[in-house]
Amino acid sequence: MDRRSDLIQDSKLDTQFDRGFTVHVYQEALTSLERRVVQRQECWRRESRIGCGTYGCVWLEKCVQGHGDVEWRAVKQVSTKPLRNGRQIEYSRELEAIAKFSHNKYVHCFIKSFGWYEGEEALFIAMEYLPHGDLEQYLSRATPLSEEAAGDVTYQILEGLSYMHNNGFAHRDIKPGNVLIKSLPPQPWWVKIGDFGISKRLEDETAKSTLLKGTLGFIAPELHELIPAGTPFAADIWSLGEISYRLMTKQPVFKSFGLLARYATQNHTFPCTGLLAHNVSTPGQDFISSLMKPAPEKRLTADQALKHPWVKQYLPSTVQHSLPPQDMTITSTTNSVTEAFAAWDSISSAPQPAKTNTLLPDKNRDRQQAQDPNLKRSTPEQVRGQVKPQRKGTYHLVQLHGHSSYINSVAFSPDGTAIASGSDDKSIRVWDAATGKQLQQLDGHRGSVCGIAFSPDGTAITSGSVDQSVRVWDAATGRQLQQLDGHRGSVYSVAFSPDGTAIASGSAEKSVRVWDAATGRQLQQLDGHSGHIYSVVFSPDGTAIASGSDDKSIRVWDAATGKQLQQLDGHSSSVWSVAFSPDGTTITSGSVDQSVRVWDVAIGKQLQQLDGHSSVYSVAFSPDGTAIASGSADKSVRVWDAATGRQLQQLDGHSSSVWRVAFSPDGTAIASSSGDKSIRVWDAATGR
Numbered sequence: 001m002d003r004r005s006d007l008i009q010d011s012k013l014d015t016q017f018d019r020g021f022t023v024h025v026y027q028e029a030l031t032s033l034e035r036r037v038v039q040r041q042e043c044w045r046r047e048s049r050i051g052c053g054t055y056g057c058v059w060l061e062k063c064v065q066g067h068g069d070v071e072w073r074a075v076k077q078v079s080t081k082p083l084r085n086g087r088q089i090e091y092s093r094e095l096e097a098i099a100k101f102s103h104n105k106y107v108h109c110f111i112k113s114f115g116w117y118e119g120e121e122a123l124f125i126a127m128e129y130l131p132h133g134d135l136e137q138y139l140s141r142a143t144p145l146s147e148e149a150a151g152d153v154t155y156q157i158l159e160g161l162s163y164m165h166n167n168g169f170a171h172r173d174i175k176p177g178n179v180l181i182k183s184l185p186p187q188p189w190w191v192k193i194g195d196f197g198i199s200k201r202l203e204d205e206t207a208k209s210t211l212l213k214g215t216l217g218f219i220a221p222e223l224h225e226l227i228p229a230g231t232p233f234a235a236d237i238w239s240l241g242e243i244s245y246r247l248m249t250k251q252p253v254f255k256s257f258g259l260l261a262r263y264a265t266q267n268h269t270f271p272c273t274g275l276l277a278h279n280v281s282t283p284g285q286d287f288i289s290s291l292m293k294p295a296p297e298k299r300l301t302a303d304q305a306l307k308h309p310w311v312k313q314y315l316p317s318t319v320q321h322s323l324p325p326q327d328m329t330i331t332s333t334t335n336s337v338t339e340a341f342a343a344w345d346s347i348s349s350a351p352q353p354a355k356t357n358t359l360l361p362d363k364n365r366d367r368q369q370a371q372d373p374n375l376k377r378s379t380p381e382q383v384r385g386q387v388k389p390q391r392k393g394t395y396h397l398v399q400l401h402g403h404s405s406y407i408n409s410v411a412f413s414p415d416g417t418a419i420a421s422g423s424d425d426k427s428i429r430v431w432d433a434a435t436g437k438q439l440q441q442l443d444g445h446r447g448s449v450c451g452i453a454f455s456p457d458g459t460a461i462t463s464g465s466v467d468q469s470v471r472v473w474d475a476a477t478g479r480q481l482q483q484l485d486g487h488r489g490s491v492y493s494v495a496f497s498p499d500g501t502a503i504a505s506g507s508a509e510k511s512v513r514v515w516d517a518a519t520g521r522q523l524q525q526l527d528g529h530s531g532h533i534y535s536v537v538f539s540p541d542g543t544a545i546a547s548g549s550d551d552k553s554i555r556v557w558d559a560a561t562g563k564q565l566q567q568l569d570g571h572s573s574s575v576w577s578v579a580f581s582p583d584g585t586t587i588t589s590g591s592v593d594q595s596v597r598v599w600d601v602a603i604g605k606q607l608q609q610l611d612g613h614s615s616v617y618s619v620a621f622s623p624d625g626t627a628i629a630s631g632s633a634d635k636s637v638r639v640w641d642a643a644t645g646r647q648l649q650q651l652d653g654h655s656s657s658v659w660r661v662a663f664s665p666d667g668t669a670i671a672s673s674s675g676d677k678s679i680r681v682w683d684a685a686t687g688r
Helices: 006-010 092-100 135-139 147-166 232-249 257-265 273-277 282-291 302-306 317-322
Strands: 014-018 021-029 037-053 056-065 072-079 113-119 122-128 179-183 190-193 398-401 407-412 418-423 428-432 438-442 449-454 460-465 470-474 480-484 491-496 502-507 511-516 522-527 533-538 544-549 554-558 564-568 575-580 586-591 595-600 606-611 616-621 627-632 637-641 647-651 658-663 669-674 678-683
Touching (some): 006 092, 014 113, 037 072, 092 113, 147 232, 147 282, 147 302, 232 273, 232 282, 273 282, 282 302, 407 669, 407 678, 418 449, 418 460, 418 678, 428 460, 449 502, 460 491, 460 502, 502 533, 511 533, 544 586, 554 586, 586 616, 595 627, 627 658, 627 669, 637 669
Parallel strands (some): 407 449, 407 658, 449 491, 491 533, 575 616, 616 658
Antiparallel strands (some): 014 021, 021 037, 056 072, 113 122, 398 678, 407 418, 449 460, 460 470, 470 480, 491 502, 502 511, 511 522, 533 544, 544 554, 575 586, 586 595, 627 637, 658 669
């Protein structure tokens, strides 16, 4: 275990494990003159799993003996096993932040920790349990908050960030899933910041936020390397602006990465449309736009934000008088990043115990009551049927409608008669490729379905989801055959091996896993990437696996041994899609850097760079290897000559980003899925 500060050591609990119970021993001082100290024990029993995230699980535990004021607690468990590369994960930063902000001075803003302890290859952090869950869960079932309620919640988060920043900490993953609810209407709103899993003590006040950590949709533009880096504090402030916007609109500020990029790099004004549509006041628009300035140094600091006229009205009067005066110029500018995939790492709500000791907010906190709105995760614009004008000679052969949200993935069956799709609406649907009729709906995932693939014989479909599972389904009946658990983050991509015996999956936990398709047993774990893995694919002969990652690299692995064979570097931003050529000699890739590239697999050399798109989310080779199709944030599908890089076709018609493209097995058609909730099937030769 790594070296820890006195603050961390003082919060360590004297712990024993006895027949399934966790026992803590306390040495407590007495006021009695008979004895100076007395030994007290608490015995805790694990009741249920609250949830799992990228870095561990959270358990609900009950004190069955010796409890004082607290009967229920949440316990976060994280592994301390060395990684495959031998590196030991360090948790000192998390423990220091938790111990620091559990002090009485700060506990009204942060989840309180009762201490930490160690077990066999695991670290445990005991925390207060809040049965109302987090803001993300609340927002998923409610209507937008009123401006007054949103201002109240925003102030409370901002107060916590001010404490953190003034103590040299940056959170780096501020999002609704990391803001937990202590009380809600009809009680006054009271929220607390949780999950210091990637918080960092900034010993050097000049440290720059060059490391991309956080959740897509809440990540500042400098972390995407769109603009020069700033401090991690400024990145937290950007994330708070995104939260405030979503509280009142149920929409992301930027609906595509391209919109974010243009705002950050081309001096576009902040988009106020969503705020105006919900009658948000001019001060409210000013506040959010001031938090989301493109340049980090131009954003308000936490202390400056607390003096903003919009948020100042939600401060208790005692706090208003104590704030130092700030010179501040506020300009009115207000724009949206679609959360491409949601990953969560916080304490989710579990079924509420029959008896809890949940405290009500301090009556002196002067919280305003708000209506009980239900806020759900933002979805794309309602654009079905509002197709932008098509170019002459470009029209879709078939449109498939039925999904109620973004369609993240699409695949043809091996015989070309069916199309499968996976969506943010958590469903997989199977369609007749010729008529567009829906044949099956496969339900079971608890989060967005990000990746799907048919087995080589067409009898099974595999899927990967934000719920961290890989599932296998009977393509004919829709029955679930397997659930493959093990990933500790959202599963973005899945692929069958050419012989159908194995499944590869790529995840937010930065690993590729290989599974036995028949038994569900894990065969391999491929570690090496330093960012989310958005795409995995087997080589045509099944001997290799290629993966594309948020770390800007493509890696090629030995499918049998897990050994890395190649690393293809050259992209300047996240790689969202990779595909092998039919002969296995080349790989094509699509990236947020707006390029499609072609690589020689054997030597790792780049052969082609195809420019013309904005961010590229998907690529696919034609079955004969002569063409490459690509889908982009610019709403188009393009077809390229694989040998020369010349653009052959541009297929227009989608009214939102194109997330996935796939060639039919005979190469005559291309299917595309989009944020506009539609799938379109095109003639590959004519673009019609």
